[in-house]
Structures are given as C-alpha cells and as structure tokens.
Amino acid sequence: MKYAKLNDNWYIDGLIDFEYKSYQLLGYLQKIHSLFAQKKIYPQLADLINHYRNLLEIKEQKESVRSKFPQSVADINFQRMEVIYEDLYKDDDILKTIDEIIEFALPRFRQSIESGRELFEYAASIIDLEPIGIVPLYRKEGYFMLRDKSTDDILIFYYRIKLIQTDSDQFRALETRYLGRDKLSITNTPENIKMRLIKHFKELPNPASYMISIKHSLPLSATWLPVAKRILLKAVS
Structure with missing residues (x-):
C-alpha cells in the first residue's frame, strides 16, 4: 500500500460538511492502520502528530478568542440570587460544523498516535546498539551498521548530528548517508570494516562507530532505519 496522505487543511478544504469530513478522516485513518499492521511507522506517525497538534492549536486559539469576548446579562435567577450571562461571541453554521469536525477528529488522532507509539516501542525493543571499538569523545559524526541477526548482511551508513533552528526552538537531528552493503564473516568483522572506512575516509581518523542489530525483520525505510x-x-547526544 502506498503512503497515506491527508491535506493539512483537510477539515476546511472543499465541502465543509460533517458527514463528508468524517468519512474522509476515517478513510485516511483506515489506510494508516493498514500500514501500521505492516509494521510501517514513518512517515505516518509524524503526520498524525502534526495533524493532531494543528487541530488542537486551532481549538485552543478559538477558545481563547471566545473567552475574550464580552458578555451580556441574559437573565437573573432571584431564587438563587445569581446573574446569568450570555456570550456575545456567536458562531455561524460553518464555524459550528468545523468545531464538530475537530471534536470528532481529535480523539481519533490520539488513538491512532497511541497505536503508532506502541509500534515504535516494539521496534525499539528488538533493536540493539553496540559500539564498535573504543568510542571517542567526539561523536557528532561517524558510522553505523545495520544488521538483521537472521543474516550476515550489513548496511553501512555515515551519520552527522546537525542542529535545526525553528522560529520557537532548536533541536538535534541525525543526517545520514548510505555508503554501501557488506557481509560479515570470521575475517570480515565489524572492526575490520571500521578500519577500511578509516582508510577510505581520511577526514575521520578516529570515528565513533556502532553496530545496530535487529532481532526480527522490519521494513527498512519505514521503520527500522528511522527507529x-x-x-x-x-x-x-
């Protein structure tokens, strides 16, 4: 199955109808869960989180605007000695429909995100990381090897930590480059492969290097490599 995609503005694009948008969302989530069933996490999980955060932000902004609107006296309850106020903020039919769509969508996004996180935790639980040789103090770049324990084949990658600056935050990300494939043997150990990398890429004379092994097969690009x-x-870090 191809990657499932939902427009960022899906809830306000085109026909704004609760039933139509509900079917649109449920169809998208059905595809997401089908991919999760195939143990494919990315980019689906990241998209779910983005959709959830976007809708939550819209809801919070709308509630903030509503709270700042003045109120008028609607009635007085003389028995309970209290004044009943009425909000002057009024939604039209379209805004009410958007509210309904958001309220329908938020818990379903939450449930789907939880399913994705459970899958991520499962993937992380069957992955082992071990250093190859002595780990240097400088670890911002180096190499890692991916190995499925059911075979002797390995995939070799270069990595580099980079800082990404956004309007509100700064965070670390891992930039990787695929270098090739090799096969482990008695004479071709991870340490021997590391020495060959050092000879070939002289700009890293003492690189941090790691073997990342997996106990059970997972989709490479959709789960194993991202996790x-x-x-x-x-x-x-």
Missing part, C-alpha cells in the same frame, strides 16, 4: 536513527541520536 535506529532515533536510538543512535539519543546514544551519541
């Missing part, structure tokens, strides 16, 4: 990168980033 491995997260684990490696945490280790080298």
Whole structure:
C-alpha cells in the first residue's frame, strides 16, 4: 500500500460538511492502520502528530478568542440570587460544523498516535546498539551498521548530528548517508570494516562507530532505519 496522505487543511478544504469530513478522516485513518499492521511507522506517525497538534492549536486559539469576548446579562435567577450571562461571541453554521469536525477528529488522532507509539516501542525493543571499538569523545559524526541477526548482511551508513533552528526552538537531528552493503564473516568483522572506512575516509581518523542489530525483520525505510536513527541520536547526544 502506498503512503497515506491527508491535506493539512483537510477539515476546511472543499465541502465543509460533517458527514463528508468524517468519512474522509476515517478513510485516511483506515489506510494508516493498514500500514501500521505492516509494521510501517514513518512517515505516518509524524503526520498524525502534526495533524493532531494543528487541530488542537486551532481549538485552543478559538477558545481563547471566545473567552475574550464580552458578555451580556441574559437573565437573573432571584431564587438563587445569581446573574446569568450570555456570550456575545456567536458562531455561524460553518464555524459550528468545523468545531464538530475537530471534536470528532481529535480523539481519533490520539488513538491512532497511541497505536503508532506502541509500534515504535516494539521496534525499539528488538533493536540493539553496540559500539564498535573504543568510542571517542567526539561523536557528532561517524558510522553505523545495520544488521538483521537472521543474516550476515550489513548496511553501512555515515551519520552527522546537525542542529535545526525553528522560529520557537532548536533541536538535534541525525543526517545520514548510505555508503554501501557488506557481509560479515570470521575475517570480515565489524572492526575490520571500521578500519577500511578509516582508510577510505581520511577526514575521520578516529570515528565513533556502532553496530545496530535487529532481532526480527522490519521494513527498512519505514521503520527500522528511522527507529535506529532515533536510538543512535539519543546514544551519541
């Protein structure tokens, strides 16, 4: 199945009808869960989180605007000695429909995100990370090897930590470059492969290097590599 995609403004694009938008959302989430069933996490999980945050922000902004509107006296309850106020802020039918769509969507996004996180935790639980040789003090760039324990094949990558600056925050990310494939043997150990990398890429004379092994097969680009990168980033940071 191809990657499932939902427009960022799906809830206000085109026909703004609760039933139509509900079917649109449920169809998208059905595709997401089908991909999760295939143990494919990315980019689906990241998209779910973005959609959830966007809708939550819209809801909070709308509630903030509503709270700042003045109120008028609607009635007085003389028995309970209290004044009943009425909000002057009024939604039209379209805005009410958007509210309904958001209220329908938020818990379903939350449930789907939780399913994705459970899958991520499962993937992380079957991945082992071990240093190859002595780990130097400088670990902002180096190499890592991916190995499925059921085979002797390995995939070799270069990595580099980079800082990403946004309007509100700064965070670390792992930039990677695929270098090639190799096969482990008695004479071709991870240490031997590391020495060959040092000879070939002389700009890193003492690189941090890691073996990242997986106990059970997972989709490479959709799960194994993204989860491995997260684990490696945490280790080298």
